[in-house]
Amino acid sequence: xxxxxxxxxxxxxxxxxxxxxxxxxxPYEWMPDTYRTLNVKFIEMHxxxxxxxxxxxxxxxxxAPTLKRKRSLAAKVQDEVGHAHLIYRVAExxxxxxxxxxxxxxxxxxxxxxxxxxxxxxxxxxxxxxxxVDGAAIVTQxxxxxxxxAPYARVMKRVVAEESLxxxxxxxxxxxxxxGTDEQFEMLQEAVNRWWEPIMHFFGTAVxxxxxxxxxxxxxxxxxxxxxxxxxxxYVPKMWDMGIDTPDPKLAYDPETGWWxxxxxxxxxxxxxxxxxxxxxxxxxxxxxxxLHRHHAWLHDIILGPDPAAAA
Amino acid sequence: MAxxxxxxxxxxxxxxxxxxxxxxxxxxxALVLARETHFRHDEGVEYAVCPSEHxxxxxxxxxxxQVDISYRLQSGYSGFRDKREAARQAAxxxxxxxxxxxxxxxxxxxxx
Amino acid sequence: xxxxxLALPDLSTPRRQVLLAIADDALISGHRASHWTGVAPSLEExxxxxxIAQAGINHADLWYQLVLAGTVDDVSAGVxxxxxxxxxxxxxxxxxxxxxxxxxxxxxxxxxxxxxxxAVRLASLADSTDRDVAALSVKLRHEHxxxxxxxxxxxDRLVRGGDEPAERLRDGLAQVLPEALGLFEPVExxxxxxxxxxxxxxxxxxxxxxxxxxxxxxxxxxxxxLVPAADAAVPDAAxxxxxxxxxxxxxxxxxxxxxxxxxxxxxxxW
Numbered sequence: 001x002x003x004x005x006x007x008x009x010x011x012x013x014x015x016x017x018x019x020x021x022x023x024x025x026x027p028y029e030w031m032p033d034t035y036r037t038l039n040v041k042f043i044e045m046h047x048x049x050x051x052x053x054x055x056x057x058x059x060x061x062x063x064a065p066t067l068k069r070k071r072s073l074a075a076k077v078q079d080e081v082g083h084a085h086l087i088y089r090v091a092e093x094x095x096x097x098x099x100x101x102x103x104x105x106x107x108x109x110x111x112x113x114x115x116x117x118x119x120x121x122x123x124x125x126x127x128x129x130x131x132x133v134d135g136a137a138i139v140t141q142x143x144x145x146x147x148x149x150a151p152y153a154r155v156m157k158r159v160v161a162e163e164s165l166x167x168x169x170x171x172x173x174x175x176x177x178x179x180g181t182d183e184q185f186e187m188l189q190e191a192v193n194r195w196w197e198p199i200m201h202f203f204g205t206a207v208x209x210x211x212x213x214x215x216x217x218x219x220x221x222x223x224x225x226x227x228x229x230x231x232x233x234x235y236v237p238k239m240w241d242m243g244i245d246t247p248d249p250k251l252a253y254d255p256e257t258g259w260w261x262x263x264x265x266x267x268x269x270x271x272x273x274x275x276x277x278x279x280x281x282x283x284x285x286x287x288x289x290x291x292l293h294r295h296h297a298w299l300h301d302i303i304l305g306p307d308p309a310a311a312a
Numbered sequence: 313m314a315x316x317x318x319x320x321x322x323x324x325x326x327x328x329x330x331x332x333x334x335x336x337x338x339x340x341x342a343l344v345l346a347r348e349t350h351f352r353h354d355e356g357v358e359y360a361v362c363p364s365e366h367x368x369x370x371x372x373x374x375x376x377x378q379v380d381i382s383y384r385l386q387s388g389y390s391g392f393r394d395k396r397e398a399a400r401q402a403a404x405x406x407x408x409x410x411x412x413x414x415x416x417x418x419x420x421x422x423x424x
Numbered sequence: 425x426x427x428x429x430l431a432l433p434d435l436s437t438p439r440r441q442v443l444l445a446i447a448d449d450a451l452i453s454g455h456r457a458s459h460w461t462g463v464a465p466s467l468e469e470x471x472x473x474x475x476i477a478q479a480g481i482n483h484a485d486l487w488y489q490l491v492l493a494g495t496v497d498d499v500s501a502g503v504x505x506x507x508x509x510x511x512x513x514x515x516x517x518x519x520x521x522x523x524x525x526x527x528x529x530x531x532x533x534x535x536x537x538x539x540x541x542x543a544v545r546l547a548s549l550a551d552s553t554d555r556d557v558a559a560l561s562v563k564l565r566h567e568h569x570x571x572x573x574x575x576x577x578x579x580d581r582l583v584r585g586g587d588e589p590a591e592r593l594r595d596g597l598a599q600v601l602p603e604a605l606g607l608f609e610p611v612e613x614x615x616x617x618x619x620x621x622x623x624x625x626x627x628x629x630x631x632x633x634x635x636x637x638x639x640x641x642x643x644x645x646x647x648x649x650l651v652p653a654a655d656a657a658v659p660d661a662a663x664x665x666x667x668x669x670x671x672x673x674x675x676x677x678x679x680x681x682x683x684x685x686x687x688x689x690x691x692x693x694w
Contacts, residue, residue: 026358058462061458063682065504066504066694067508072388077474081467088467168392175396175398254413255413289463298592301585302585374570374573
């Protein structure tokens with residue numbers, strides 16, 4: 001990083017103008033503080049979500065109903081951890097050490113997506129996480145291929161490619177349940193009912209693009225509502241085709257506008273989930289990780305090399 | 313005289329790839345010289361060098377898989393047209409076929 | 425409690441008992457390894473260990489296919505009936521495989537021991553007169569190199585890592601090594617399998633080869649006192665896994681969770 005100030009209104013305007021022209025920012029370039037901070041916040045939350053997203057699915061590797069599902073679920077969760085591995089590195093290139101992010105996460109100080117705060121009850125939840133929740137993530141991640149921070153965009157290329165595999169994995173599980181026994185079908189329908197609101201929450205409030213700082217600063221390229229509409233477009237018809245009911249009675253596609261109408265989700269509940277006291281599921285997943293982390297303190301330097309901060 | 317491994321990025325969104333080696337007395341010199349040894353025809357947008365002695369390689373046979381790992385690949389999942397049709401028929405059989413208005417399907421990147 | 429139309433072959437033949445022991449070792453140790461997914465001590469190690477877990481499950485599947493060898497029409501359903509549909513006393517894995525992962529030092533110690541065992545077992549099976557068994561062993565031996573390298577990597581680093589890491593590895597090995605002798609207990613009718621050439625060597629010789637391969641490494645690492653004596657007996661707590669006797673770690677912990685969903689929906693497709 002150069003000695004030049006990172007708070008320079010003129011340079012900042014020039015920087016924003018370059019972003020508007022489609023310039024991609026490399027880690028060694030000058031960047032305003034706001035740009036760095038917003039990116040770190042967003043990318044760290046993304047990486048945290050990959051880790052916290054691995055945990056609910058991980059619970060089902062031990063319980064998977066066939067050996068094929070057992071190993072493909074293990075491989076799928078492995079990819080999520082792999083994504084965390086790639087994405088933490090991007091945040092690191094902006095100056096935030098991975099160990100600090102990790103320790104904040106398990107201390108309950110790291111933010112992550114709402115959908116990973118919920119418990120799982122049945123294999124139907126595995127189907128919903130694998131297809132619908134992952135589908136929501138695919139929609140938002142694909143929009144990140146245009147993000148302005150070059151290392152992030154490069155990593156997203158690989159992540160999005162792997163997510164295409166996860167899409168198939170999820171749809172395959174979903175279709176098997178939908179065409180299975182009545183118990184399997186009910187298992188799926190109940191899980192869809194549980195996941196509907198969290199997924200609607202996932203995209204965030206319909207804040208207009210011009211008021212979204214993440215869009216202004218070129219982190220995100222698309223508004224929350226555009227992403228939600230794309231998800232509804234893709235996934236609702238697929239559920240209907242399987243005979244699965246979507247639990248919002250108001251949900252309807254308007255061919256005139258090309259837009260979906262839906263019941264506004266309860267935004268206070270979202271705020272409660274992501275900012276309030278941790279849910280029981282999150283508290284126990286984090287507590288257990290803390291316990292493992294503390295118990296293995298003797299191992300950290302061996303497995304990761306000495307902490308550079310401590311060595312300095 | 314040491315050798316340095318040279319890496320270059322062809323486009324901003326491409327990975328850094330190995331493009332060759334050069335001889336130079338130190339990293340500073342290698343960086344100056346690499347520009348003309350490997351990038352004089354506009355081959356890239358970014359490059360880096362690394363002392364060859366710090367470039368560790370593994371026996372490549374370790375990457376040759378003998379066991380089918382298609383479950384980790386897209387090719388491990390197939391027959392979606394039939395599976396979707398089976399689910400549709402199952403829905404009809406349950407009296408849950410659904411004909412509500414919906415958008416014309418667009419091809420989705422991950423779709424089979 | 426398998427699908428109604430699925431009749432498994434008679435599993436008591438010497439060939440099937442031998443293959444079930446190999447497959448069950450892989451499945452149960454893979455199942456236990458999957459514990460670390462999402463919670464391993466580093467992200468890199470998380471990815472490595474997940475592959476080890478997947479390999480266990482994957483290899484079990486391949487061995488189960490040899491158990492079935494043309495006796496069922498639906499091979500996947502047959503594999504699941506074997507992997508998830510048997511009663512606990514029909515599993516033939518050694519008890520050391522069913523122990524919980526405890527901490528990472530124990531886990532690494534167990535993998536190191538199991539991987540050295542698997543290396544000598546696969547090497548011997550490559551000479552089996554059963555061509556399918558020999559061919560699969562050759563394939564898996566190649567795959568298994570990664571497991572050996574991975575296990576040796578952390579073994580060496582814990583040994584060199586100072587007092588506490590070396591001590592913890594020692595504790596792990598002290599728990600694993602005596603119980604690992606259960607890996608070498610004969611399956612039912614092993615003599616017949618050896619006479620047929622399916623098993624090129626019996627358990628006594630296999631145990632000798634394993635000791636020859638593991639003992640020098642243990643001695644160099646300062647663990648000479650942990651090397652099991654040539655004639656050491658299997659501790660009672662870890663005995664008879666090959667005959668279907670299992671501890672609560674399997675019967676109460678692994679088996680119900682692993683098989684419940686499968687058993688609750690007989691004949692369902694997933």
